[in-house]
Amino acid sequence: MADFLSKAAVQKADIIAIQEPWENPYSDTTYHPLKQTHELLFPSSAETGGKSRVCIYISKRFGTEWTHHAHSAFCQEVRFLSPTLGMLRVLNIYNECGTTSTVEMLHELLNPRDQIILLGDFNLHHPAWGGIDSRQDPGSDKLIELCDAADLDLWLEPGTITRDQNGDQTTIDLFFGSPTLTDRLVVCEVAMDCHADSDHLPIRVIVDIETPPPPNNTKRRLWKVMDTEKLEKFVTQNLTSLRSWALDTPRQIDDAVEQLINIIQRGVEESTPWANPSPQANRSWTKECGEAVKESRRQFRRYRSTHSADDWETYRVARNQKGRIIKSALRKGFRKFIEEAVEQGPQGLWRVSKWARNRGQQQQGSVMPALRSANINDNNDIFAETDAAKVETLRSAFFPRPPDADLSDIANSRQRAPFPMPAITESEVRAALKRAPPDKAPGIDTLPNKVWKVLSQGSSERRFIPIITAIFDACLTIGYNPKHFQTSVTVTLRKAGPRDYRVPKSYRPVALLNTLVKILEAIIATRIAWMVEEHKLLPNTHLGGRKGISVDHAIQLILDKHTTTFHTSGYCSIWNKWD
Structure with a gap:
């Protein structure tokens, strides 16, 4: 313990949490060499009913804006305010080994609404944190139940060795945190540079609690209440000029696309209000619910002015009716949400899981710490701290310069004649629009697929479909992709699981294209898939990405090959090679 506390990296920590500290045989305290920089929190035996098995060193940089709570000899807590x-x-x-008494006590102390960091020596083994090869102790399920009840995330990567004694490597020292703090987690790792003479390995955790969450200044439309008739009327009246445009050059195509998007966006401004999100907003809320609430309040105000028995009875009926309408709407909305999740398969089930964990909490964006812009193994790491520097660092990580292609193996090859590509038809455009999911995230023009579906099905369909068909066909004929179709917004998301979020590779990019180009891409993809099958451009053994082909076909091919070989030679071997 003395060697551990003497290390410079340890002394820089804001909070140092120790389990099984050194026991002073002469006084009711423990070793405290950091009197200049840290306060020692070690309750007396009279306060905890026995010698404390945990202690905390808290930096004096915190001042006095914290409180200490000794729940028992095995559990201590520090509370402080973050701005x-x-x-x-x-x-x-x-x-203690072989018990779950401290874990059971935590059930009474933890509230899922609080911002919690839970750490310590749990002396429990389970594959959830020890890896798939870990044994499972009988009481470890109680710790899992505690994390579910308190809504805590495991911060340490499963399988990380935290105790190494004479060849016995286990994971029993754990870190958990609330989801809001998980979004601010920078790193949770074994700190070998701080290791002293102990079988337990020190764990370093960095959480950014000072950076304010990124402001959510992005306005969005309330597409649910879009006046489709007003949108169609406006677009129909303003699309007339586009029908006479020539589409023979890239400049003309760009101008036509820009004018089309401009017309649609002005139509959206006329027909769709801005959303005014509220923490109490519920997607299952309907107009009937709002009317029922208004009617109930109206009847209550009438009763308050008269205090008559008849008005009270009218108010009571309206109040009960309001409750039934809201209950029915919420039930239908939740059932629809579950049905949609089931239809989406495993992805939908993860969506339900995320909703269940985060319901009732105000959603905030993750805080991105300073990023390493040099080699992670280099001692002279350069950190990107400003937003502009972080953008450049992420761009270099996400979009590195590709290596030069090696074309030596096709130097003498001959290219076959290109296949003819007929003009795009209106039926193809309608089919692609019908298949497009309506609520996918839009690109920089903020127009979702729902707008294109509305314009392709109502009174504006006679003018809208021919225009975008002509634009798509012109792009295909001269081989040009309009600038508006090439513009995208790249959103950076944290990769799941405990990671070092100072490393750019701990994030993944999601490019949001403008939705109109996805309609053209869907048409081209359908044509390519048809040509591949029609002209037999792929071998029969190629199964991936082909329509109507599944893993069942691959299994059947293996079985047929096995049967044929066995009947021919009398034996058959199957080799499996993993790279």
Whole structure:
């Protein structure tokens, strides 16, 4: 313990949590060499009913804006206020081997609404944190139940060795945190540079609690209440000039696309209000619910002015009717949400899981720490701290310069004659629009597929479909992709699981294209898929990405090959090679 606390990296920490600290045989305290920089939180035996098995060193940089709570000899807590997150609770625990008494006590202490960091020596083994080869202790399920009840995420990567004694490597020292703090987690790792003479390995955790969450200044339309008739009328009246445009050059195509998008966006402004999101907003809420609430309030105001028995009875009926309408709407909305999730398969089930974990909480964007812009193994790492520097670092990681293609193996090859590509028809455009999912995230023009579906099915269809068909066909004929189709917005998301979020590779990019180009891409993809099958451009053994082909076909091919070989030679072997 003395060697551990003497290390410079340890002394820089804001909070140092120790389990099984050194016991002073002469006084009711423990080793404290950091009197200049840290306060020692070590309750007396009289306060906890026995010698404390955990202690906390808290930096004096915190001042006095914190409180200490000794729940028992095995559990201590520090609470302090964060200007961005409110009250934070840090609990340091020690759970004795073969018991779950401390874990059971935490059920009464933890509230899923609080911002919690839970850490300590749990002395419990389970594959959820020890890896698939870990054994499972009988009481480990209680810790999992605790994390579910308190809505805590595991911060340490499963399988990370935290105790190494004479060849026995286990994962029993754990870190958990609330989802809001998980979004601010920078790194949770074993800190070998701080290791001292102990079988337990030190764990370094960095959480950014000071950076304010990114402001959500992006306005969005309330597409659910879009006046489709007004949109169609406006677009129909303004599309007349586009029908006479020539589409023979890239410049003309760009101008036509820009004018089309401009008309649609002005139509959206006329027909669709801006959303005014509220923390209490519910997607299952309907107009009938709002009318029922208004009627109930109206009847209550009438009763308040007269206090008559008849008005009270009228109000009571309206109030009960309001409750039934809201209950029915919420039930239908939730059932629809579950049905949609089931139809989406595993992806939909993860969506339900995420909703269940985050319901009732205000959603905030993740905080991105300073990023390493040099080699992670280089001792002279350069950190990108400004937004502009982070953008450049992520761009270099996401879009590195591709290597030069090696064309030496096709130097003497002959290209076959190109296949004729007929003009795009209106029926192809209608089919692609019908298949397009309506609520996919739009690109920089903010127009979702729902707008194109509305314009292709109503009174504006006679003018809208011929115009975009002509634009698509012109792009195909001269081989040009309009500038508007090439513009995208790249959103950076954290990769799942415990990672070092100072490394750019811990993030993944999601490019949001303008939705109109996806309609053209769907048409071209359908044509390519047809040509591949019609002209037999792929071998029969190629199964991936082909329509109507599944893993069942691959299994059947293997079985047929096995049967044929066995009947021919009398034996058959199957080799499996993993790269």
